Amino acid sequence: xxxxxxxxxxxxxxxxxxxxxxxxxxxxxxxxxxxxxxxxxxxxxxxxxxxxxxxxxxxxxxxxxxxxxxxxxxxxxxxxxxxxxxxxxxxxxxxxxxxxxxxxxxxxxxxxxxxxxxxxxxxxxxxxxxxxxxxxxxxxxxxxxxxxxxxxxxxxxxxxxxxxxxxxxxxxxxxxxxxxxxxxxxxxxxxxxxxxxxxxxxxxxxxxxxxxxxxxxxxxxxxxxxxxx
Amino acid sequence: xxxxxxxxxxxxxxxxxxxxxxxxxxxxxxxxxxxxxxxxxxxxxxxxxxxxxxxxxxxxxxxxxxxxxxxxxxxxxxxxxxxxxxxxxxxxxxxxxxxxxxxxxxxxxxxxxxxxxxxxxxxxxxxxxxxxxxxxxxxxxxxxxxxxxxxxxxxxxxxxxxxxxxxxxxxxxxxxxxxxxxxxxxxxxxxxxxxxxxxxxxxxxxxxxxxxxxxxxxxxxxxxxxxxx
DNA sequence: CGCCGAATTGACACGGTTCAATTGAGGTGG
DNA sequence: CCACCTCAATTGAACCGTGTCAATTCGGCG
Numbered sequence: 001x002x003x004x005x006x007x008x009x010x011x012x013x014x015x016x017x018x019x020x021x022x023x024x025x026x027x028x029x030x031x032x033x034x035x036x037x038x039x040x041x042x043x044x045x046x047x048x049x050x051x052x053x054x055x056x057x058x059x060x061x062x063x064x065x066x067x068x069x070x071x072x073x074x075x076x077x078x079x080x081x082x083x084x085x086x087x088x089x090x091x092x093x094x095x096x097x098x099x100x101x102x103x104x105x106x107x108x109x110x111x112x113x114x115x116x117x118x119x120x121x122x123x124x125x126x127x128x129x130x131x132x133x134x135x136x137x138x139x140x141x142x143x144x145x146x147x148x149x150x151x152x153x154x155x156x157x158x159x160x161x162x163x164x165x166x167x168x169x170x171x172x173x174x175x176x177x178x179x180x181x182x183x184x185x186x187x188x189x190x191x192x193x194x195x196x197x198x199x200x201x202x203x204x205x206x207x208x209x210x211x212x213x214x215x216x217x218x219x220x221x222x223x224x225x226x227x228x229x
Numbered sequence: 230x231x232x233x234x235x236x237x238x239x240x241x242x243x244x245x246x247x248x249x250x251x252x253x254x255x256x257x258x259x260x261x262x263x264x265x266x267x268x269x270x271x272x273x274x275x276x277x278x279x280x281x282x283x284x285x286x287x288x289x290x291x292x293x294x295x296x297x298x299x300x301x302x303x304x305x306x307x308x309x310x311x312x313x314x315x316x317x318x319x320x321x322x323x324x325x326x327x328x329x330x331x332x333x334x335x336x337x338x339x340x341x342x343x344x345x346x347x348x349x350x351x352x353x354x355x356x357x358x359x360x361x362x363x364x365x366x367x368x369x370x371x372x373x374x375x376x377x378x379x380x381x382x383x384x385x386x387x388x389x390x391x392x393x394x395x396x397x398x399x400x401x402x403x404x405x406x407x408x409x410x411x412x413x414x415x416x417x418x419x420x421x422x423x424x425x426x427x428x429x430x431x432x433x434x435x436x437x438x439x440x441x442x443x444x445x446x447x448x449x450x451x452x453x454x455x456x457x458x
Numbered sequence: 459c460g461c462c463g464a465a466t467t468g469a470c471a472c473g474g475t476t477c478a479a480t481t482g483a484g485g486t487g488g
Numbered sequence: 489c490c491a492c493c494t495c496a497a498t499t500g501a502a503c504c505g506t507g508t509c510a511a512t513t514c515g516g517c518g
Binding site for chain 3: 198205
């Protein structure tokens with residue numbers, strides 16, 4: 001039992017540390033600081049809004065996304081949050097810029113204390129740089145998303161989005177030979193690209209017909225040719 | 230002559246300081262630091278790419294925009310840069326995330342030395358906070374843009390974009406009674422919204438027919454009703 | 459076995475693009 | 489001062505990508 005508990009506690013932190021280390025090499029002290037200031041991973045079911053008491057979380061399992069709701073009720077997914085990603089939460093009470101919501105069962109680590117320490121200058125420069133790099137990457141992804149929505153056809157946008165998802169999973173070691181977890185519905189994918197569910201289905205069907213994509217229960221696989229680019 | 234020179238040098242800084250002060254109240258020392266570390270405003274014609282030697286500029290007159298070019302040659306405008314806005318420049322040599330380009334004749338202040346000082350902690354907290362707030366506002370605008378492109382019709386998106394432009398000009402005191410400078414072509418506006426030039430024209434025509442918008446040479450005016458919202 | 463959400467497919471309507479032609483306004487040279 | 493040039497704005501018509509509505513199938517789960 002103690003072994004299982006230990007495994008359950010370590011794997012999430014390993015993922016988080018691997019990601020941060022990818023942004024900027026961390027020292028032993030940095031790693032220890034992360035472990036000491038972050039609370040153990042908690043689990044939450046699909047549909048719950050992330051946030052509440054915490055101002056900063058890290059997702060270590062499952063899918064979440066940021067979305068914004070329009071007055072007319074329509075919803076736009078601003079981006080997906082994948083294992084290893086940080087969940088910045090808008091603390092202001094009034095019209096929040098976006099909501100962060102779990103779209104599958106997720107597991108999160110509360111890093112509020114860690115970012116507080118970093119912001120007060122009490123952490124090393126490595127951690128500060130790693131977090132800054134993570135934020136820059138997220139900003140860059142938002143620009144990618146603007147380009148997908150504004151300057152690409154449905155097919156191109158889907159292709160591009162799947163490529164991003166694959167690369168991000170590969171970055172944390174969760175993709176193999178082009179195959180990565182895809183645990184959200186086609187409708188959800190469509191909400192990110194501004195497409196109707198029906199058309200999302202047709203776009204995916206075409207990508208499969210062309211041999212560029214294979215879909216299975218809970219995963220997607222891009223063709224070798226697609227990965228070469 | 231000395232008076233005219235003085236006016237020419239002060240107005241750009243006043244605009245910059247007004248904007249920064251709006252983000253976070255600056256002390257006399259902060260203002261002095263800005264004036265001492267920023268170089269006088271320079272002018273550049275439409276079409277030039279901003280950047281080159283400087284890593285951070287402030288636009289104080291004219292319009293610029295950030296765009297990205299796709300392999301197929303298509304171009305997507307990621308956002309407009311208006312008087313008072315900072316122009317963050319990607320320093321890395323390789324595939325730049327985006328280009329910052331003047332779309333009219335512009336006037337810019339080189340603030341590279343100032344941000345270097347801020348990043349090294351040699352400036353007060355107020356300036357640091359003001360710059361951080363400016364960056365957050367830009368990130369929020371990118372999310373607005375995602376929503377416009379993904380979840381709004383052409384009419385809604387144009388309406389929303391014009392509202393943003395008005396608000397941003399009003400924030401720096403360059404809009405009066407709903408009227409603000411609009412010095413870019415309809416095609417350029419369309420490139421931001423992912424619309425063809427022809428359809429951009431039709432959308433603007435409809436907004437005018439409905440009395441929500443008035444266009445003149447170099448300016449636009451939103452109806453009172455539109456401003457009330 | 460029967461239920462339910464997700465995926466799939468077909469038919470049709472609509473928004474937006476494209477091609478092409480015309481108009482309008484500022485700028486320049488004769 | 490006018491003719492001309494050029495670029496932006498405008499308009500029309502045909503085409504096509506995507507949305508919408510509706511029905512059907514599929515797959516997991518009670």
